[in-house]
Amino acid sequence: MHELNWGLPVILYLFLGGMGAGAGAVSASIFLRSGGGDLAGSNFRFARWGALLAPVLVILGTGMIVLELGSFQTGHYFRFINLFRTINLSPMSIGSWVLALFILVSLAYAYTFLRPDAAPGDALQTLRKKLAWAMVPLGLAVALYTGVLLGAMPARPFWNSPILAMLFMVSALSTGVAAILLVRALFAHRGIISPDNFERHSYMLSSSDMLLIGLEVVVIFLFLMFGHLTVGNVKTAMSVILGGEMSALFWFGFVLLGLVLPGLIEMKYVLPTLLYQRPFAIPRRMEVAICVLVLVGGFMLRYVVVIAGQMTGPVGI
C-alpha cells in the first residue's frame, strides 16, 4: 500500500509530543525523587528545565496534527472540538482527552517554575508537588497512547504489535531526557548551582539515558524478531525494514545514529563513574552531540514507523 495519509505533521507530532511528554514525566519524577526539591542536593533547577520544555513541545506537536485534519484543511478550523464532545474506546478519543489533560497540567506545572526566583519551599511548592504527581502518569500515558493508537489496526500489520507502544514510550523518555540535557548544556549556567551538582545532574541524565537506550535496543529487538519469525502479513510488512525500501533509513538513521552511537558515547563517559566511582566529567560538546544524535534517532524512528506502516498492508485479496 502506497497511500500516505499521515505525513510529516503526524510524524512531527509523534516526535515532539513524545519528547515533551517524556521531558515532563522525567522532570516531575526527578523533582519528586528529591523530596520535592527541598532535600539536600536539590534537583530543583534541573527539574525546571523539563517542566518548561514539556508544554512547549507538546503544544507544538499538537498544533502539527491539527494541520493534518481533513476538516482543518477544508476550512472547518474548529471542527476538531468534536473530539471533546464525546468519549469512546477509540485510542484516539482517549488519547485526545489524555493529551488535553496533559497540556493543562503541564502548563500549570510549568507556571509553578516560571518565576526566575522560583525555589523549593516557596508559595507554589505544595501545588508544584501535587502537579508533579499528576505529571508522571500523564506523561507516560501521552507517550504510550500514540503507540496504542497505531497498534490498534489489523489492517496495518507493521504497526499491529503490542510492543510498539512500549517502543514509543521508551523512545519518548529517552528523547525527553535528551531534550533536558540539551537545553541544559546549551543554556544553563554552572554558577547558579554548584559545579559539583551540575556534573552530578549531568551524570544522572546521561546514565539514565544510557539505560533507556539499552532498554530501547531490547524492545526494538523484540519488535523485529517477532515480526521476522512469523509468516504472512506481519512478516511481509517487517521486510520493508529488513532488506526492503526503508532498511537504510532504519538501520543507519535510527539504529546506528540514534541508538548505538549515542549509547556508546554515553558508555564511555558513564561507565567509569558507574563501575569505578571516578568523578564524572563530560565535555559540553560531547553532551550536545549525544543529545542531537538521540533526537535525530527519535525522529527517524517515528518517520520510519509511520511511513513503513502505511507502505504495507494485508497481502492477498
Next chain:
Amino acid sequence: MSEHTPKASRREFLLKVAGGSAAVATATALPGVVTSADRPKRYAMVIDTRRCVGCQACSVACKTENEVPLGETRSWVEFIEKGNFPNVRRSFLPRLCNQCEKPQCVAVCPTGATYKRSQDGIVVVDADVCIGCKYCVQACPYGMRFINPVTGAADKCDFCLHRVEQGLVPACVNTCQGRARIFGDLNDPASEVSRLLSSNATSVLRPEMGTEPMVYYIDADHTDARDAARQSIYIRIETNRRQKERV
C-alpha cells in the same frame, strides 16, 4: 433470540420472534452462531463475478449518484488477467465498501462520526461530525475510505443510503448490465441475496481481517501477484481505484 432488551414490550418481543424465526429457520441455527437477527434489516450485496463484464457502469453510476469528487472513488472494478497462453482467464472484481459486521473503521473513530446503523447494518459517516483525522482510512483493510476534498470528512460507499431508504436499490445495482450486483436483505429468506447465498459457494475479501464483510462474491478470483509467482503464471491486475494499484 436471547438478546432482546428487558425494556421491549411483549408486543415488540412477539413481533421480533415472528420476524426473526423465519430467518433463523433458514439459517440452520447452529449453537453459538450469532445471527444478529434482531436487526430489522441486514442489507448485503452478492456480486456474481461470472456475470460481470467489466463495463464500469457501476463505477460511473456511483460517481454520478454520489457526486464523488474528481480523483476519488467509492466503487470500482478490478481487472484480473492471468495465465500463460493458451490457458488464460480474465475476470473482474467489482469493489465497494463491505459494510462489515465488525467494522474496524467504526471501532477506531474518535468522534463517533462513523457508525453501523442499528436498523439495517449500513456503515455510514456523518460528515458534519467527522474531523477528518484519517484514522478510519488507515484502519480499513480494503482501502475503501478517503477524505472528501470538498467536505474534509471521511467518505465511502454507503450502499446509496438515500436510495435504499426510499425503497430503491443502490445506483451500482440499478445500472449493472449483467445483473452481477445483487442487493437485498439477509433477514428476508425470500430475497435474492439470501437465495444466492444458500445455493452458491461464496467468498468475502480478506476474511482473515476478522471484519465479517456483508459483500459476498460468487466465483471471485482471489489470485494476486504472490500467488501468480508461486504458480509461475503471468498476472496483471488493473484497477481504476483512485490510486492505480490495488490496496
